[in-house]
Amino acid sequence: MLKNSADVSKATVDRLPLYFRTLRQVQSEGIEIISSEDLGRRIGVTPEQIRKDLASFGEFGKKGVGYFVRELIRNISEILGLHRNWNVAIIGVGHLGWALANYRSFSSIGFTVAALFDADPAKIDQYVNGLVVSAIDDLEKIVKERDIHIGVITVPAHEAQDVANRLVAAGVRGIWNFAPVVLKVPEDIWLVSEDLSVGLSSISYYLSRNTK
Amino acid sequence: MLKNSADVSKATVDRLPLYFRTLRQVQSEGIEIISSEDLGRRIGVTPEQIRKDLASFGEFGKKGVGYFVRELIRNISEILGLHRNWNVAIIGVGHLGWALANYRSFSSIGFTVAALFDADPAKIDQYVNGLVVSAIDDLEKIVKERDIHIGVITVPAHEAQDVANRLVAAGVRGIWNFAPVVLKVPEDIWLVSEDLSVGLSSISYYLSRNTK
DNA sequence: TAGATTGTTAATCGATTAACAATC
DNA sequence: TAGATTGTTAATCGATTAACAATC
Numbered sequence: 001m002l003k004n005s006a007d008v009s010k011a012t013v014d015r016l017p018l019y020f021r022t023l024r025q026v027q028s029e030g031i032e033i034i035s036s037e038d039l040g041r042r043i044g045v046t047p048e049q050i051r052k053d054l055a056s057f058g059e060f061g062k063k064g065v066g067y068f069v070r071e072l073i074r075n076i077s078e079i080l081g082l083h084r085n086w087n088v089a090i091i092g093v094g095h096l097g098w099a100l101a102n103y104r105s106f107s108s109i110g111f112t113v114a115a116l117f118d119a120d121p122a123k124i125d126q127y128v129n130g131l132v133v134s135a136i137d138d139l140e141k142i143v144k145e146r147d148i149h150i151g152v153i154t155v156p157a158h159e160a161q162d163v164a165n166r167l168v169a170a171g172v173r174g175i176w177n178f179a180p181v182v183l184k185v186p187e188d189i190w191l192v193s194e195d196l197s198v199g200l201s202s203i204s205y206y207l208s209r210n211t212k
Numbered sequence: 213m214l215k216n217s218a219d220v221s222k223a224t225v226d227r228l229p230l231y232f233r234t235l236r237q238v239q240s241e242g243i244e245i246i247s248s249e250d251l252g253r254r255i256g257v258t259p260e261q262i263r264k265d266l267a268s269f270g271e272f273g274k275k276g277v278g279y280f281v282r283e284l285i286r287n288i289s290e291i292l293g294l295h296r297n298w299n300v301a302i303i304g305v306g307h308l309g310w311a312l313a314n315y316r317s318f319s320s321i322g323f324t325v326a327a328l329f330d331a332d333p334a335k336i337d338q339y340v341n342g343l344v345v346s347a348i349d350d351l352e353k354i355v356k357e358r359d360i361h362i363g364v365i366t367v368p369a370h371e372a373q374d375v376a377n378r379l380v381a382a383g384v385r386g387i388w389n390f391a392p393v394v395l396k397v398p399e400d401i402w403l404v405s406e407d408l409s410v411g412l413s414s415i416s417y418y419l420s421r422n423t424k
Numbered sequence: 425t426a427g428a429t430t431g432t433t434a435a436t437c438g439a440t441t442a443a444c445a446a447t448c
Numbered sequence: 449t450a451g452a453t454t455g456t457t458a459a460t461c462g463a464t465t466a467a468c469a470a471t472c
Contacts, residue, residue, distance in 0.1 A: 020413070021392055036430075051429090052465090054431090063472050065428080065429070079417070081419060082413065084420075096315075099308045099310065109412070176415060200321070201229040202225055205293055207298070221439065258440080267454085272454095273455080274454075275446065275453055276448040278453065
């Protein structure tokens with residue numbers, strides 16, 4: 001039985017996918033039980049951090065023993081909602097959208113790319129990774145038909161807010177935004193923005209100072 | 213004169229690229245002066261946060277007036293080290309590496325993609341966005357020849373650590389990692405890992421709970 | 425049993441928010 | 449000058465780390 005998640009910190013939730021991925025690696029090495037100490041060493045996180053994060057959701061370990069890898073994977077998978085299927089649509093089949101449409105790791109954690117959209121007539125009706133590109137004019141219709149839960153925005157910055165509005169109106173509940181712009185969405189829509197310029201700029205910042 | 217950066221928090225540094233980008237947008241709208249209040253509204257950050265972040269580096273505003281947009285852009289650009297050129301190499305010209313090689317925003321903030329590497333003979337000597345793909349065997353030689361500062365890792369997970377080791381040995385000082393694996397690098401190398409599964413998994417987490 | 429390791433409570437650390445004096 | 453808005457200090461909030469009792 002999982003605890004309620006009401007008071008779980010965002011930082012904790014963001015570490016779970018890392019635990020999940022690492023545990024699958026551990027499992028593939030044939031390891032069946034692992035301590036927070038060993039898992040922490042692999043990830044570069046303190047064992048206390050791991051124990052505290054996991055304890056937010058329940059008691060998954062065995063005192064004096066450690067965590068059963070298979071069991072912990074199943075539990076984290078359930079916490080993250082990765083045990084079920086999510087249908088995602090990618091809007092904007094440019095370089096990045098195209099790369100994401102071909103991204104293998106999606107399916108391995110339960111995401112199905114179920115629709116692709118673009119405004120460019122040259123791209124519409126083309127196939128990408130076995131899936132046809134639809135006209136963005138059909139967005140509302142297709143999002144409903146294919147029961148899309150999550151929209152991935154990879155259009156240019158100036159089009160992103162409009163696309164977000166349409167996705168919300170069509171019934172999408174989560175948005176993963178790659179356009180370099182701050183989107184405004186209703187309270188009940190979950191928005192995650194990936195800002196690639198942050199990573200690169202922060203490297204530049206630290207290199208400029210020549211010290212970690 | 214900029215303050216020393218020794219005690220500036222990572223959270224602050226990570227917000228600077230967002231301020232920078234938004235200020236350029238503001239500038240393109242013809243606005244010359246902006247208050248922390250107005251800037252904060254655009255970004256979705258409190259005005260106090262902005263003032264405190266900027267104050268870590270100096271006094272850039274004018275009391276009772278606000279911030280001169282052009283001046284603030286120049287200052288943030290200098291803080292982030294974006295006033296100079298950085299040469300980056302992309303290792304792994306798969307879907308994602310290819311998309312990044314075509315990413316326009318890089319050059320707009322002072323990054324030059326100066327080398328591409330792949331292990332696949334079919335890709336070597338091909339041109340991507342006007343740049344030839346080199347054999348990964350030549351990595352050390354080319355990194356030195358072209359004065360590469362930053363390596364972008366877009367190879368499969370199981371090859372990433374090896375690539376990181378070679379980049380470090382070749383003299384790269386920063387690494388931007390997209391492979392889903394925790395890399396170990398020396399203390400003096402600045403490493404930023406983009407973990408795409410985190411964003412998507414966290415959406416899944418919150419949608420599963422149906423509440424923000 | 426003794427050693428190991430979890431889960432949890434308390435202490436510390438760091439980041440955000442609030443308040444306000446300084447000053448344009 | 450009066451109103452506006454910064455920069456900074458103090459208060460609050462949240463997250464991490466340390467310590468340790470519980471227990472396998």
